[in-house]
Amino acid sequence: MSQLDHSLIAGLPQFQGMTSEELDHVLANARSQRIAKDTTIFEQEGEANSFFLLLDGHVRVVKSTPDGQQVIVRYISSGELLGIAHALGRTTYPASAVAAVDCVVLAWPSRLWSRFSAQYPAFGVGTYKTVGSRLQEAHTRVIEMSTEQVEQRVAHALLRLANQTGKKTAEGVLIDFPISRQDIAEMTGTTLHTVSRLLSAWETKGLVRSGRQKVTVVEPHKLFMLAEGRPKKD
Amino acid sequence: MSQLDHSLIAGLPQFQGMTSEELDHVLANARSQRIAKDTTIFEQEGEANSFFLLLDGHVRVVKSTPDGQQVIVRYISSGELLGIAHALGRTTYPASAVAAVDCVVLAWPSRLWSRFSAQYPAFGVGTYKTVGSRLQEAHTRVIEMSTEQVEQRVAHALLRLANQTGKKTAEGVLIDFPISRQDIAEMTGTTLHTVSRLLSAWETKGLVRSGRQKVTVVEPHKLFMLAEGRPKKD
DNA sequence: GCGATTGTTTGCGCTGCATCAAACACGTTT
């Protein structure tokens, strides 16, 4: 195993306040791994043997229902931890993780998680802040699903993606990984048909530009209005 | 402030493995508080000055949308912590908590949370397991809202309540705090009208018995079938 | 280059559930 440079992780909140030696020690126990697009990193219900840090790429976290339906729980961007089942007191992964693009991850054996967090306070605290904000996020999703119409939910989802992973372009904010209508449907609890219709409608209004597996938000503000206000049909 | 007996909390997972002196120390910093039915314990967006342990009663955790809609995030039963915003890296409460019945809580200043969890490992770990399972639960809710019909969602909600807080009676499992159709509607993202219709239908089928602010699950198994299987109309 | 595969668009009919509306049951106050 080649030695990993600690600049890889030095800037991340989880590793704040650690010395170079400590970072090296953490990295010495990690193995770096390239993940090809559409490859599964870990599988729902599988033994949680490892936890991961996404160094580069985007990962889709998916939960499947017994009858085969899928729901996209969230997207992970680089710099975030994933597969931290052990931190939540679980021994199996609660969902599957699939690379949305070619990715690079660091992987550690799960049992090291508790050692790290005991040894490096920032690591534990950082993780729990992450978990806390994910809990928040999940609740927000529940609220949205309970109180909003499909159009507003899709708008919110798009805005969230644009904020998390958006890339400025000449046309607007581009979601910088391939995403299909089906994916958006699985994030918002609707069908790809409805998403397609909505995007078409928005495109004619100039709010977004979209094509095969790509979406650009042209008018974030107008989209936001749509996402928020109970729409007074005009 | 009268001295609290540590038998109050000795059995709880959060305080596992602590000596009598330690428990006394924890309790010395707590103040015990009676909360009348329908009283707010803490308010959404309010400064998270305290965290709480519910000693007796049932608490409704509610989130309100800007436009006044309410969603019931969960019910808390006795023995559970609530208001642990600080553990999640927040300084305001993300939701409101309202006593569903007369309650008794212990309250601590929020800043003690980190001290306790540093000092008593079981406390921190226990809390995070709680948070972990709540995250799980929230994700389950998202999945349900995304993939299930109203009837199944209501059935699931009822079963969850029956499991968490059910009380065996001659007729079946009674949900042992007052709960209205409106409440159930706010848990499942539907309207009280629809909930009422469903309960009526189930009552004629003998699955439940219900009246003003009370629901008894008579046939948990049949209700479960309904909640799970995509119903083949019969 | 050509077919095969995968993603997208769009039309149409149907239905689950929200919305509106009214009446009813129970408990509480006067």
Added chain:
DNA sequence: AAACGTGTTTGATGCAGCGCAAACAATCGC
């Protein structure tokens, strides 16, 4: 008892959005 408030039932109506189907467009493999 009568009057009131709060929770529940039930009917009637409308429509958002799902299911189905068919055609189209882009990309991949050979």
